[in-house]
Amino acid sequence: MSRRSRGSSLLTQAIAPYRTARLLLGVFSLIAGAAIIAQAAFISTIVNRVFVQEATVQAVTAMLAALLAVIILRSLSFYGNGRIGQFLSARAKSTIRGKAIRHLAHATVPASLSGQTGGKVSLVMDAVDEADSYYSQYIPRMAETAFIPLMLLIVVFTQHWHSGLIMLLTAPFIPIFMILVGLRTKTKSEEKFAQLAEFSGTFLDALQGLVTLKIFGKVKRQEQDIERSSLGFRDATMGILRVAFTNTFMLELIVMLSIGVIALDLAFQMLIYKTLSFGTAFFILLLVPEFYSAIKNLGTAFHSGRTSMGAVKKVEELLQDSVSADDQAELGVSEAGLAEKSHSLDAGPPSIALADVSFRYGAEGFSLHAGGVTIGSGEHVAIVGSSGSGKTTLLHLITGLLRPGSGELLINGVPLQEYSEAEWFGQMSYITQHPYIFSGTIAENIAIGARRESSREAIKQAAEEAGLAPLIEEMEHGLDTPVGEGGRGLSGGEKQRLALARAFLNRPALLLFDEPTVGLDLHTERVLQRSITELSQGATMITVAHRLHTIRGADRILFMEQGQLIDSGTHEELAKRLPQYAEMVNLHQGGGFR
Amino acid sequence: MSEWSVMARAMLHERKDILIAILCGFIAGIGGVGLFAASGYMISQAAFLPPLYTLIVLTSLVKILGIIRAASRYGERLFSHRATFSMLSRLRTSFFAKLAPLTPRIFNKQRSGDLLARIVGDVESLQHYFLRVAYPPVILVLVFLATIVFAAAFSIWVALLLVLAMLAAAILLPSLALLGQREVYRQVRLQRAALSTEVTELLYGYRDLKVYGQLEMREEQLQLASDELARSQQKAAGNLLVGQSAHAFLTHAVSWGVLALGAYLITQGELAGVFLAMLVLVAQTMFEEAAGVANLPSYKLDSEHAARRLAETVDEVDAGPPQPSGTLATEGPVAISLRDVTYQPDEAWRPTLRGVNLEIPAGSKTAIVGPSGAGKTTILELILKLHLPTHGEIRLNGIATTELHEESIWAHSRVVLQHNHFFRGAIRDNLQMSDASLSDEVMESVLSQVKLAAKGLNDPVFEKGENLSDGEKQRLALARAILKGGRLWLLDEPTSSLDAVTEQQVNDVVNTIGQDDTMIWIRHRLAGLETMDQIIVLEQGQVVEAGTYDELMARRGYFYEMKQIEREVVEGG
CATH class of the missing domain: 3.40.50.300 (P-loop containing nucleotide triphosphate hydrolases)
Structure with missing residues (x-):
């Protein structure tokens, strides 16, 4: 339970500064509630006047105009609430994603190496996007449900307490059913994700082994496997949906029957006891569906809100990782308070x-x-x-x-x-066994070796010293050739030489070198040996x-x-x-x- | 393959479920309209103090309609989703089937993570197409038409008003919502992809970024990109909201219009007052049923994009010319010659092989050595016709690979790749890949030959052989190759994960079994090459030296130096 409350705390924290926006949500909801009531009142009155009292259209013109105004107001307040929700969502996503990015950028090296990169990226991207519906759906609907059903209920009670009572008694069934749906859906949806993971696994596995499969003539068999797990996924999905649909069916029945009972009651009151006028009855009949649909909307929003909560909980877990990692392996050099550092490093090794x-x-x-x-x-x-x-x-x-x-x-x-x-x-320059090549040009990749702006000349020279000149000449765009994601297109030896060029640009006082364990091409081996000797002159x-x-x-x-x-x-x-x-x-x- | 034909074909398959779904949807829509019509009429009738039985008939009608509506809505959902998910399932399977002939070529264009994203993510987002774009409009049009016919029975003018409103809802509002949407959507997609790539790079290059003091700058960039993305997403969502709000307004405006028109018509004596409440409710309900229409264009846009990506994947890659009928002669070992072979993958900026000439006589033993990335594996792949050379030709027993059916080459080859695929199942299943009738004795003896006697035939093998060590996987792959027939051995570093002693023993076994066959070994280590008929040294896609061990050592050239460096390495990783 405590985990859960912490999970929602990041969600609520993220919008804590936007009090005005949240206040506006309440105001718009009040306006919407009033507009719904006024709309029903005007429609029922107009119909009553024209139909029962046989008034002419001219007599109700003013009221028609007022009705139109109310309708516009209602649409605007709906739109307003939506806009506020989206505003909150954008801000909150920025905040939450910002926190996650900050966390990743300030992680310790062991923390950054642990866990799957793909998983972390998906947290930053997908989990944060999942938070959207919490703000754009759940919060506005919450605000609306806080006011609208209650307002409608009060109005109905003042007009005809029978109907009010029926509404009051049947309304709780809706959230109860919603919760039941939610609970069963949760376990079912875990199953579904397990199935999806299995499908993804089978597919990726087959994709990677396709050459073997082809050579042994086994592609057909794999196709059948894929089909089987794909169908398994479909059945799992349908399993969840069947539950959801059945419950929706029950829900709609409840709503329908409640409306039916109210309508019947209204008719009897008008006909037999003659305690109710047509106008009032029609008024109530217009309000009742609005009442139920407001509650139903909350249920739907609640569902997506819960998905958001689950996703954000995952982000929270990521953020909490830092605490445990910090305890054990914080950076040797602290990053905070750079200005207060008393010592500056002497030049020289x-x-x-x-x-x-x-x-x-x-x-x-x-x-x-x-x-x-x-x-x-x-x-x-x-x-x-x-x-x-x-x-x-x-x-x-x-x-x-x-x-x-x-x-x-x-x-x-x-x-x-x-x-x-x-x-x-x-x-310091640190030449690792697997230097990382950033997506960018060769020149950009060399330039990150120095902490200052480097001249084109200096970069070119560093490249030459690292034995990159023949490679660069061979390329169409020379130093400006893009080397893609993860340095695709460069061989191991070329990456090593690029890392060397970074070091040449930096001319470090401290040189750290993780020597390759495997044989590189002879050219690189020679370059490494010669260049390292040169770089290490006058360096530790x-x-x-x-x-x-x-x-x-x-x-x-x-x-x-x-x-x-x-x-x-x-x-x-x-x-x-x-x-x-x-x-x-x-x-x-x-x-x-x- | 056009993206729409993919979906049309999928839908044809599920036509029965789709038809049922449409029918149920229609009944549900009509039921809803009828329900509110009946209650509006009932309450109006009640004002006239009619006999009680009319009321009872009407209330029963209301109840029955309510139940019918809920039940058929249930049916619509169930059938449409079942059809949709069956279609998605079929799409995934057929996507894989289309992919199979394109490997490994396709990996030059796409990375497997991306392919996975397509087969899972894009196929998944197609559900919006089936569930919200393809047939809901059919249902809506049917319901609208029925409602309009119903309204026309009371007043032609009200019916006309509804027709106008319907056109507005179906044409005007969606195009309003779509205004500028295409551009915003594209932007969101691009920004999202860029951010995701940048975050990935931050994580992959973390240590280097830290040492080079680039983290702070990168973080700032990421934060900016993240805020940008949130803004664009807000903009896209704002467009959707406009559409929804406009539709909600239209719904109320139509009932207002019906009310005003009805009041006028009643004043003119052209409409009975008792129908007014009913018509107002009918109009309102009819448009509430159509709430999905406002978002239809954006779902359409989204699924179009997904479908295009799927179609692209299989289209982009040239499947190559159809396989010719030539077959490799079954008897005797295979002679191979490469003449001036250059191979450059489509997107690569330099060839992986250039101008390679090789003569590999039938029954000879050849080793290919060189640093990683030199193009060793590419030679094997070209021989197996997994790629066609960009330039030059490869002949097997004098026949160019372009004349040979790929399956005939595979049937004669015993191949051990660097990454071998193992089925989830037992060791037995993985050994019987080439021949299901292999006896246990034969398989067990081969297992012991490759020093895997400790493994039983019934021992489980997990997906990707996860429960096997790299060395065990290599030996299992060798056992599989030994059990498969063929006089051409193509072995890509088959023993690189074994310890020196086992490696030697296994190599001896393989050499004995294949003594009369043509064998090509790709070797990572330079030891044990003394008995080879030919050693080929590759660097950067070119043959830099070739000859026997003694010749190469005597020449004191490239091979000799590589050998010296290998000797120098005191301790590997």
Whole structure:
């Protein structure tokens, strides 16, 4: 229950500032209620005058004009409420989506890596759009139902209490039925989504395996599978709808019978007891359907409102994720209050000291203990160890992308938190194994390496230094060739060189490099080797190393095993005193089977 | 395939349900109008103090009409939805069937996520077409006509007024609502797609953005785009609201018109007063029934868009020329030659293969090596005729692939792909793909040959083989290839996930079984190539070196250097 109330709190929070708009909703609803009553009153009076009292059309002209005015007023207030609902919806969606975007943009690196990207995008897009009907339907209808049925009921009671009583007694059945429908629909609709997920799964699976299926001549069989799960989805959908339709049927019967009973009662009152005039009876007969349809509308709106609540609850869950993630792995560098940072980073390669640093992913996840290490200014360090030993995690701790669970990271003797994030990252280039290529031109992709505006010349030069020149020449638009979503169209080696170009543009004081584990093309291998050497002149460099060449060339080697920093020293030292290291090097040096 | 023929054909299939739905809808509409007509008439009659039985007849009529209306409304909903969802289901299946011949070509154009979005999302939004655009107008026109005929029995002038109002509701208001709608809708769609892409990119490139200090700027852009989108959506929704409000106004205005006209006609003595209340209620009800008309154009627009996207998907991709009748000779291994083969996928800005010449004699063993993205897999796909070369030709036993029926090539090939598909079911089902009559003994012996003896034939296989490790999947795919006939082996990194020892053993088994056959191996690692008849080194779509292991090592060229680098790698990922 508490979850639910929190879910709706984001919905209500989002429109809290718009008091006037909500007030206007009430005002328009009052006007609409009054207009409905006036419309019924005018129609019944006019018919009464013309039909019973046999007045001429001229006698009722004024009243006809007034009726037209009332009708216009009613339509306008309906329109007004709709507009306010849409206004609230647009604002609220902006707010909620803004929160979600802000959350994603400020997430920690482990939080941003966890979970499915597709799911998060769908939350930001689809779940937020789902919130729409809460504001554009549910809230305006709520406001209307708060006034209109009550107003109608009071008027009917003043005219003829019998009918009022029937309305009062039958009205509660409608919300009760609506709730029943809602409850049963909820479980059914979960079933439906399960079916849809299964269908999507089967389809995607088949799509990806289509080549295998073709080669084995099994496409027909897969078609049958698709058909089966597609029909399963249809049946699940129909299951929900059947429930909904049956209940709607019952509802309509209730409404119909209630109207029928009231009509009959009116007729008897007029005919037998003669206590009712035609005008009043007709007036009531006009009001009764309006009464029921207002309540029914609320039910429909309530249904879509609940869908919105469910969707927004999902967004809330996303927002709450941050709390738990923050506790464990907040950024090493704080982003808030940049101006208050007391220390500015000295120019020149930084020295980095890990003071008893440890880290753990989640409560039970992989844990890392680095102990104490100092990397001197301008030193070149290689991190080695078998796969899964925590090399990249260590690199992330050093970059400040992860914050240590305990211990401290000292840069030039000062804790990392004392520096501003922008300044710290500005000094650094980090070449990952899989650099991300943003959709944009090659030039734009290189330019993000520097934090300032870069001249075209500088970008071109960086590209050349990174060995991209032949590639760029080959392309029709040169540096302005768009490289699409996720860098489609570039091979692994080309992406690496693009990342190198970013680093060349930045000329970092701290160079971090996650060496590729697989063989790239020879050209890229050569470029990487040469360029990294050049870039590392006068910079502190830390490499997650896989090449013997790199390891041998390092001033110092950090050896990782199962999350522990076991030893550090030069190649010769480690080869002498650390059997695991010697074994690792020897095993592969000889070539062996591999 | 035009988008409308897709839907027309689907509807033809469900014509019975659709007809029932239309009939029920008509009865429900008439019932509603009749219900209010009867109650209006009843109450007017009551003013004359008629005999009690008239009243009883009328009340019963009201009740019966109420029940009929509710029941037939139920029927309409049930049948129309059943028809609709059956049609959607059929559309999905036929979409897949159309897609099948287009793979893998289609993946050059569309990504599977997008295809999924189409088959699920677009097909789903077509329901609006069937439920709100296709036949509801038929029902409405029928109800309108019946009501107008009914009204004409009392006053021709009232009937005329209703005809005018009907035209306004059916033509004037929808086009009013549609005014500018097309543009707004397009904008919403574009903005939404753009925002979604940008959010995705923020997440995918998160670490890089963070390190390069771009997050703040990106966030700002996203917030702006999000606000823009909300504004456009508001605008689109505003248009809909105008349509709805205008229709609601029209409904009341018509009853006002009938009232005023009726009053005039009564004054003129052309209409009996007792019918006035009834006609007013009839007019009102008739238009309330038609409330959906106002939004019809926007649903139409939306479903047109969806239908076009669906039709496009299958249309855009050239299915290629029809398959020729040529077949590959059944006996003996296959000789392959590639002559000046260039292949460039339609949308790619550079070829994946350029000017490749290869001679692969019958019964020879060839290895293709090179960095990822060099075009190794493309060569296999071209041999399998999954694509046709952009330039040059490929001959199998001297016959160009353009002359061969694709299925005849497949029938003679034993293929292990990088990503092999496994059925949900048991190991047995996955091994019997080529031949359902394979005996358990044969299958078990092959399993043990590929070092999968630990797996029983009845062990379950989950979707995509999720419960198997990569190495197990590769060995299972190899077992499947061994069990399938054919004298041409095309193996795309079939053992890349195995440990060195198992890899060696499995390779030996495969080599023994296929010793007389033509074999092409794509290799990720450079070990164990000493026995190959030919090693082909590819880089960026071109053959940079070819020869035996000893020749290449002696040449100290590209292969030699790759070998050195591989030796250099101390520890892989």
